[in-house]
Amino acid sequence: MLTNRQLQILQVIVDDFVFSAQPVGSRQISKKEWITYSPATIRNEMADLEELGFLEKTHTSSGRVPSEKGYRFYVDHLLQPKTMSIQEIGLIQSLFQNQIVEMEQVIRESANILSDLTSYTTILLGPNVGKHRVKRFQIVPLTEQTAVAIIVTDNGHVENRTITLPKGFAPSDIEKTVNILNERLVGAPLIELQKRLELETFEVLRQHINTADSIIQSLKNVVTVQNEGKIYFGGKTNMLNQPEFHDLNKVRALMELMDKESQVISLFHPGDTGIHIRIGSENNHLAMEDLSVITATYSVGKEQEGSIAIIGPTRMDYQRVVSLLDIIRSGLSRVLSNKLNDGL
Amino acid sequence: MLTNRQLQILQVIVDDFVFSAQPVGSRQISKKEWITYSPATIRNEMADLEELGFLEKTHTSSGRVPSEKGYRFYVDHLLQPKTMSIQEIGLIQSLFQNQIVEMEQVIRESANILSDLTSYTTILLGPNVGKHRVKRFQIVPLTEQTAVAIIVTDNGHVENRTITLPKGFAPSDIEKTVNILNERLVGAPLIELQKRLELETFEVLRQHINTADSIIQSLKNVVTVQNEGKIYFGGKTNMLNQPEFHDLNKVRALMELMDKESQVISLFHPGDTGIHIRIGSENNHLAMEDLSVITATYSVGKEQEGSIAIIGPTRMDYQRVVSLLDIIRSGLSRVLSNKLNDGL
DNA sequence: GTTAGCACTCTCTTGTTCAGAGTGCTAATG
DNA sequence: CATTAGCACTCTGAACAAGAGAGTGCTAAC
Numbered sequence: 001m002l003t004n005r006q007l008q009i010l011q012v013i014v015d016d017f018v019f020s021a022q023p024v025g026s027r028q029i030s031k032k033e034w035i036t037y038s039p040a041t042i043r044n045e046m047a048d049l050e051e052l053g054f055l056e057k058t059h060t061s062s063g064r065v066p067s068e069k070g071y072r073f074y075v076d077h078l079l080q081p082k083t084m085s086i087q088e089i090g091l092i093q094s095l096f097q098n099q100i101v102e103m104e105q106v107i108r109e110s111a112n113i114l115s116d117l118t119s120y121t122t123i124l125l126g127p128n129v130g131k132h133r134v135k136r137f138q139i140v141p142l143t144e145q146t147a148v149a150i151i152v153t154d155n156g157h158v159e160n161r162t163i164t165l166p167k168g169f170a171p172s173d174i175e176k177t178v179n180i181l182n183e184r185l186v187g188a189p190l191i192e193l194q195k196r197l198e199l200e201t202f203e204v205l206r207q208h209i210n211t212a213d214s215i216i217q218s219l220k221n222v223v224t225v226q227n228e229g230k231i232y233f234g235g236k237t238n239m240l241n242q243p244e245f246h247d248l249n250k251v252r253a254l255m256e257l258m259d260k261e262s263q264v265i266s267l268f269h270p271g272d273t274g275i276h277i278r279i280g281s282e283n284n285h286l287a288m289e290d291l292s293v294i295t296a297t298y299s300v301g302k303e304q305e306g307s308i309a310i311i312g313p314t315r316m317d318y319q320r321v322v323s324l325l326d327i328i329r330s331g332l333s334r335v336l337s338n339k340l341n342d343g344l
Numbered sequence: 345m346l347t348n349r350q351l352q353i354l355q356v357i358v359d360d361f362v363f364s365a366q367p368v369g370s371r372q373i374s375k376k377e378w379i380t381y382s383p384a385t386i387r388n389e390m391a392d393l394e395e396l397g398f399l400e401k402t403h404t405s406s407g408r409v410p411s412e413k414g415y416r417f418y419v420d421h422l423l424q425p426k427t428m429s430i431q432e433i434g435l436i437q438s439l440f441q442n443q444i445v446e447m448e449q450v451i452r453e454s455a456n457i458l459s460d461l462t463s464y465t466t467i468l469l470g471p472n473v474g475k476h477r478v479k480r481f482q483i484v485p486l487t488e489q490t491a492v493a494i495i496v497t498d499n500g501h502v503e504n505r506t507i508t509l510p511k512g513f514a515p516s517d518i519e520k521t522v523n524i525l526n527e528r529l530v531g532a533p534l535i536e537l538q539k540r541l542e543l544e545t546f547e548v549l550r551q552h553i554n555t556a557d558s559i560i561q562s563l564k565n566v567v568t569v570q571n572e573g574k575i576y577f578g579g580k581t582n583m584l585n586q587p588e589f590h591d592l593n594k595v596r597a598l599m600e601l602m603d604k605e606s607q608v609i610s611l612f613h614p615g616d617t618g619i620h621i622r623i624g625s626e627n628n629h630l631a632m633e634d635l636s637v638i639t640a641t642y643s644v645g646k647e648q649e650g651s652i653a654i655i656g657p658t659r660m661d662y663q664r665v666v667s668l669l670d671i672i673r674s675g676l677s678r679v680l681s682n683k684l685n686d687g688l
Numbered sequence: 689g690t691t692a693g694c695a696c697t698c699t700c701t702t703g704t705t706c707a708g709a710g711t712g713c714t715a716a717t718g
Numbered sequence: 719c720a721t722t723a724g725c726a727c728t729c730t731g732a733a734c735a736a737g738a739g740a741g742t743g744c745t746a747a748c
Contacts, residue, residue, distance in 0.1 A: 023740095023741090025740065025741050025742085026741075026742080027740085027741075037690080037691090038690070038691050038692080039691090039741095040690075040691050040692070040693090040743095041689085041690060041691070043741085043742065043743070044690090044743090046742095047742090047743080057741095057742090058699095059697085059698055059699070060696095060697055060698060060741090060742075061696080061697045061698050061699085061740075061741050061742050061743095062698075062699080062740085062741065062742085063740080063741065063742090102505075102506060103506075135484060135486060136484045138482060138484075138494075140479060140480045140482075140496045142479060142496075142498065142499070142500055146500065148496050148500050148502060150482075150494065150496070150502060152484045152486075152492050152494070154486065155486070156486055156490065156492050156506040158492060158494060158502065158504040160502040161446075162446060162447075162500040236599065236603055237596055237599045237600050237603065240592060240595065240596045240599070241596075245592075246592065248584060248589075248590065248592070248595075251584065251592070251595060252581055252584045252585075255580065255581045255584070255599070256581050259577075259580055259581065367710090369709065369710050369711085370710075370711080371709085371710075381721080381722090382721070382722050382723080383710095383722090384712095384721075384722050384723070384724095385720085385721060385722070387710085387711065387712075388712090388721090390711090391711090391712080401710095401711090402730095403728085403729055403730075404710095404711075404727095404728055404729060405709075405710050405711050405712095405727080405728045405729050405730085406709085406710065406711085406729075406730080407709080407710065407711090
């Protein structure tokens with residue numbers, strides 16, 4: 001267990017380093033007015049903290065820098081919520097009070113504000129489409145052999161795909177198909193669609209339509225919608241202003257990660273609720289070695305969940321980001337849920 | 345007018361510099377087996393070419409580098425088509441022969457292949473949505489006060505937007521509205537929709553529906569679809585491998601440009617047909633100072649046009665890129681037009 | 689237990705030197 | 719008279735040295 005003095009010193013080092021990005025020396029610490037020990041004492045404590053794995057040196061005679069373990073400890077035991085400035089609160093309020101019409105717009109704006117306020121990068125996962133429920137099927141014929149299949153969900157999301165029609169598929173067949181689909185599947189969550197399509201409608205379709213097998217194939221394709229919500233970014237280039245990103249290789253690694261949807265998704269963890277912090281290698285990704293991710297979830301209505309992540313250097317202002325994320329997360333939940341209920 | 349020898353030297357310098365990214369000296373030029381002059385002669389010619397503005401020096405005693413004017417001349421007068429290797433042609437063929445189902449997929453793949461083959465960045469503008477024609481309107485009610493308005497176009501594109509319904513807007517009103525819209529506007533290009541909506545349908549709507557004014561407002565919103573097609577990127581991070589991008593500020597400027605849709609669009613020029621090359625400052629954008637853009641257009645069916653752009657350093661392999669772009673552009677036109685006609 | 693003092697270490701900046709690459713000019717050459 | 723050999727000159731970039739600055743670890747004194 002760490003002594004009070006060690007806690008205090010660790011805290012100062014993290015706070016200082018987060019602010020300045022420079023290794024922190026004993027003299028610098030002793031200058032803080034609320035530190036009453038001499039540099040020599042601090043040096044001794046720092047040597048101990050280093051032995052325990054909370055601190056690191058960049059070279060033999062440099063000041064100390066928090067290690068991953070140091071950040072972890074800080075985050076777990078020393079984090080205190082930070083109050084935001086009036087301006088900042090005002091900015092966020094205006095985001096949610098504004099009469100913005102589209103859900104998507106609110107989400108997009110949130111991502112931007114978050115990255116503006118933190119100068120880190122924000123990734124916002126839209127509400128999980130898989131939990132939306134089917135409101136209406138629609139098939140619009142384009143040519144003899146092609147049509148667009150459309151699924152509208154209960155909160156206004158639209159999925160669509162072009163499909164091939166079997167030869168000799170008459171307009172009346174389309175109508176029949178659509179009716180069958182709507183009868184059986186309205187109200188089903190998208191994620192279950194594939195299964196329920198097979199169980200509940202294929203048999204019926206075969207009874208009513210000659211070329212059912214062929215159209216069934218096409219429909220299967222349509223309903224394999226992505227499970228995850230859409231990805232929105234804010235401040236993609238903010239990270240380039242961080243001093244740790246003077247290394248082009250890191251820049252490239254991060255940019256490549258952000259370009260690959262699957263890798264971005266893997267930064268989120270399905271089980272997470274509330275706010276989670278993953279530091280450096282805890283993210284299990286080479287490109288994230290020196291980066292931390294703070295994630296939070298928000299909800300729309302009762303179940304549709306989305307996630308927010310902020311990516312910053314491990315040397316990030318955890319207190320500030322956590323507070324900020326909490327405000328946005330609850331605001332977003334409130335506003336989006338309202339939109340869902342009141343309609344739009 | 346330049347002498348033959350000057351042309352030859354300019355060509356060698358551009359080719360060499362494109363390959364090596366190093367200033368080209370007189371000795372190096374004289375080593376080429378087809379160059380019969382001595383370094384001293386070449387030095388004299390280079391001094392002349394510099395005076396004429398085709399070459400530049402990086403410092404008083406460095407080799408020469410092509411100036412923007414030099415590239416321009418090279419591109420206008422010295423460019424010869426380059427034949428592709430068997431492998432490359434094979435790769436491209438496979439792209440177009442593959443039975444890929446969705447248009448979007450083909451476009452996405454094209455962007456990727458182009459950037460893989462060039463190691464530059466590709467921007468692909470999907471077919472201009474504005475020229476699509478309305479196939480069908482649809483309004484799906486979600487709640488008492490909200491609905492999703494959907495426009496399906498003749499080649500399977502789907503536009504949708506959530507709208508607010510006036511109080512007391514009955515299901516029968518929706519039906520009426522949809523019917524009126526479909527009667528009057530099917531076949532209209534999206535780009536004319538706004539105008540024709542006002543001219544041809546508002547009056548009729550007012551006659552049949554009480555709360556017409558309110559719904560008209562919502563509809564207006566729906567039909568202001570983006571004129572430009574969707575933007576696809578390939579090899580966004582390729583540029584980081586180019587030696588000219590060791591400067592972080594340039595990286596940031598370019599990344600920021602690519603994140604802003606309007607700026608990306610501004611790299612394309614509406615009137616362009618065929619292949620166009622814009623070198624460095626010809627792009628009228630600070631972030632593009634050291635970059636060239638080669639654009640080409642492709643067509644789908646008779647009129648829907650899309651564009652391809654390749655962004656590389658001014659020191660890019662113009663011959664190769666032009667050849668490549670020409671192959672892709674015609675392949676894309678062919679395949680997409682076929683999809684449109686045969687139906688998917 | 690705490691701290692002053694001091695030798696030691698490492699980085700970073702600045703200045704110097706030197707090889708290498710390339711130029712421009714002049715004078716010689718076919 | 720166009721071409722070229724020769725040479726002095728310039729600039730870059732790498733290598734090295736020296737010194738300031740910041741910080742440490744250890745010892746001995748308080």
